[in-house]
Amino acid sequence: MHAVLSRYLEAQAWPAGREGRMVDGLRLLQEFAATGARPVTYKEFAEQLQPGLAALAASRVLADIGVFCNAAGWPNVTCFVVSASTGESSPGCRHIGDEGPVVARERAWLSYGVRGDGPLVDPHPAAEAG
Template structure:
């Protein structure tokens, strides 16, 4: 796992499930940024994160990811999750600042896809504890 992410998680008194979902969600969104795939809906994100997870429950995960990205200075990949009804970004995306979701998506695509130098979650290191 990336040392910045590991240190951040060590400072949080989260349950194993919450930690695991945050790390898995971050990995999913980094892959979307890397591959340049269109944004996904809450429902699609929730299903990829944990089959049967309610889309509303994914909101907490997105908020955790957004807070981490802001704190760590990583591209905020929560801008890749949108409402199916409105096409608007997730609440976690509010932390991207004034640049807006379109610019944030482009920044993430450049970091993870085009330049390939963005800090990544290493999925091989994620176990049942999320670390």
């Protein structure tokens, strides 16, 4: 696990389930960003994260991820999750600046998909040293 993420989680002292969902959700969103995937709905995100997880529960995970990305200066990947009815990005996306979800998605895709320099939950061993 990336050292920055590990230290953040240690400081939060969350229950194991909450921590695991946040880490798995961040990993999943980084995969979306790397492929430049279209946004997914809360329901789609929740089901991919943990089968049977309610979409409402996924919003807490997204908020945790958004707060972490803001604190760590990582690209905003929560902008890949939107409401099925409104198309609006998750509240977690709004934890990171005023750039808006379209710009945030583009920025995340450039970082993870094009340049490949975005920080990862599971970095390559050489990258974590740097």
